Amino acid sequence: MAQAKPINKILTGNRLRTGDTVYYTAAGAWSAYVSEAKVVTTPEGVEELDKAGKAAYAANQIVDINIIDVLPGDGAKPSHIREIIRATGPTVRMDLNKPVTPAGR
Amino acid sequence: MYIYDKYDQTIARERVTEFTQQVKRRLAGELSEDQFRPLRLMNGLYLQLHAYMLRVAIPYGTLSAKQLRKLADIAEKYDRGYGHFTTRQNIQYNWIKLDQVPELLAELATVEMHANQTSGNCIRNVTADQFAGVAGDEVEDPRIVSEIIRQWSTFHPEFSFLPRKFKFAVTGAPKDRAAIQYHDIGIHIVKNEAGEIGYAVYVGGGMGRTPVVAPLINAFVPKAELLSYLEACLRVYNRYGRRDNIFKARIKILVRDLGPGEYKRQVEEEWQRIRGTGIDIPPEEEARIRSFFKPPQYETIAEPVHSFVEAQAKNRSFARWVETNVHPHKVPGYGAVTISLKPIGGIPGDASTDQMRAIADLAEKYSLSELRVTHVQNLVLPNVRQADLHAVWQRLREIGFAEANIGLVTDIIACPGLDYCSLANARSIPVSQRISERFADLDKQHHIGPLQIKISGCINACGHHHAGHIGILGVDKAGQEFYQLTLGGAGDETASIGQLLGPGFSSDDVVGAIEKVIDTYLGLREKPSETFIEAYRRVGPVPFKESLYGGH
Known part of the structure; x- marks a missing residue:
């Protein structure tokens, strides 16, 4: 029997007002830091993220909502280069990059 | 330069008011994202990877010093201290906040600028030869007809919902510096045997996933009838262009599918119907617009200008910069300076607030307050006295924009790519930076000679890779x-x-592969003056394939 593909996903989008890239957290808030994203590993978890995304979109808070893959293991580390760049900033302007974790943690 | 009349001012002001209300309603939740997206795109506002991006129109790439200073202020106040000049001679800001856009647009309007029609399926910013008005080889200043097209196409009710976006480019010179055949419509200003000025009109060119070099549809449209002819060209497209498939919706597909002959026939038929019905510009209005582009008061200067000749003899770096970055001017004693926004290892087309301000100062002091943006992502000071060139060069050195590389291997076009763009598949800028660093040695660059490298981060080809002597497509x-x-x-x-x-x-x-291609060219060129593109056209792809892939 074929094994189901492992699930490691997070929810992301951009704030309507500022355009900032943000991630959905376990506390149900939206954080600028990818390390604070809630990682789900089950189909039910994905469904929950989907619902949260749709709710934030309907509430006119977050736009361009996507559920994306992260690497398995600790912390939410995006697997695709596009999302790695989204999480930190342009690779050609390191001076403008943001950390994946808030300062002091 | 063209100066807004009361209609232009009203249009700009009313649009700011309208969009301000739309943003307010969006933030209050009265408009959904689906309702708002087309409205923001009509105002040049995209959502990219990290933030909103605003594309500001610079009609036919012509800017005043005052406008550039305002663009610098906007970069400082609303962005992160820089802007990106694009292949459509526009400027983009990468870190814009939606709630600040109304205020930003109101500020832009104070210097007769806006972001209208920089996105959406409408007629976009008209581009033109950056040496318009100063090139010795031009038949007529292309900015006159560009401005006429700008006014005709602004909020044109029939053409505000085309099957797809639509781009015009105009050249007034036989040397095409505006890539006109890669446009939906390319216009070449020509003179017929009777000495009358008219327009050769090319239709159906483009880049993207289906690159096409536009065929000539009409070799001579009389000057007085250009707008009715263009209206006929657009009308046939608007009627029959495909709306069922976004990848087949550009006019190039229609012209290709109909065949240029049949497209031309349909345009002629439509043109005969609408000719003389008041679409064309009245002669007095043409004269009014023309008057804005009359040549400035140049001084009478005898050549050679001794101080200029001596400065070149004394300073090899300056002489080299003159060789590549100063274009001959039609008026003796002057030169047109291309400011390279391609420092070694830099980001093509990016300029900081301070750099923009310094360039605005240079334009004011040395170039009759005028500037141009080139489609190769550089800036131009079109009217510099030769006696002032050395001072201009020294100041450019101080701000890091004196690279003597125009037209050479490090004068690379690169789209924003995956560092910024939500459509991109791969990064463009870091590749351009590494190529630039690999070929940093100016002796080597001059030894290689004219060579255009153009990089796109996806098949949409914003980086013009199809038109590069060496094109790079990120996948x-x-x-x-x-x-x-x-x-x-x-x-x-x-x-x-x-x-x-x-x-x-x-x-x-990839950088090693580029180097191999260039080494192959250097090995097979017949003489140093045989350029890369000439050599490629002589020998074809085989020697290059062999050196890259071992002949397999």
Whole structure:
């Protein structure tokens, strides 16, 4: 029997007002830091993220909502280069990059 | 330069008011994202990877010093201290906040600027030869007809919902510096045997996933009837262009499918119907617009200008910069300076607030307050006295924009790519930076000679890779960035589409592959004056394939 593909996903989008890239957290808030994203590993978890995304979109808070893959293991580390760049900033302007974790943690 | 009349001012002001209300309603939740998206795009506002991006129109690439200073202020106040000049001679800001856009647009309007029609399926910013009005080889200043087209196409009710976006380019010179045959409509200003000025009209060119060099549809449209002819061209497209498939919706597909002959016949038929019905510009209005572009008061200067000649003799670096970055001016004693926004290892087309301000100062002091943006992502000071060139060069050195590389291997076009753009598949800028660093040695660059490298981070081809002597296309191969090479493209009067060489290269290998291509060229050119593109056209792709792929 074929094994189901492992699930490691997070929810992301951009704030309507500022355009900032943000991630959905376990506390149900939206954080600028990818390390604070809630990682789900089950189909039910994905469904929950989907619902949260749709709710934030309907509430006119977050736009361009996507559920994306992260690497398995600790912390939410995006697997695709596009999302790695989204999480930190342009690779050609390191001076403008943001950390994946808030300062002091 | 053109100066807004009361209609232009009203249009700009009313649009700011309208969009301000729309933003307010969006933030209050009265408009949904689906309702708002087309409205913001009509105002040049995109949502990219990290933030909103605002594209500001710079009509036919002409700017005043005052406008550039305002663009610098906006970069400082609303962005992160820089802007990006694009291949459509516009400027983009990468870090814009939606709630600040109304205020930003109101500020822009104070210097007769806006972001209208920089997105959406309408007629976009008209581009033109950056040496308009100063090139010795031009038949007529292309900014006159560009401005006429700008006014005709602004909020044109019939053409505000075309099947797809629509781009015009105009050249007044036989040397095409505006890549007109890569546009939906390219206009070449010509003179007929009777000495009358008219327009050769090319229709159906473009880049993207289906690159096409536009065929000539009419060799001579009389000057007085251009707008009715263009209206007929657009009308046939608007009627029959495909709306069912976004990839087949550009006019190039319609012209290709109908065949240029049949398209031309339909345009002629439509034109005969609408000719003389009041679409064309009245002669007095043409004269009014023309008057804005009359040549400035140049001084009478005898050549040679001794101080200029001596400065070149004394300073090799300056002489080299003059060789590549100063274009001959039609008026004796003057030169047109191309400011390279391509410092070695820099980001093509990016300029900081301070750099923009310094360039605005230079324009004010040395170039009759005027500037141009080139489609190769550089800036131009069009009217510099030769006696002032050395001072201009010294100041440019201080701000890091004195690279003597115009037209050479490090004068690279690169789209924003995956560092900023939500459509991109791969990064463009870091590849351009590494190529630039690899070929930093100016002796080597001059030894290689004229060579245009153009990089796009996806098939939409904003980086003009199809028109590059060496084109680089970034693709996503199983989550990894890969780069395909095309050779033999050109965007000038000998326009051609670059041909794909073979399988792509990894990010680590692509710069080495470019070097191999260039070494192959250096090994096979018949003499140093045979340029890369000439050599490629003589020998074809085989020697390059052999050196890259071992003949397999």
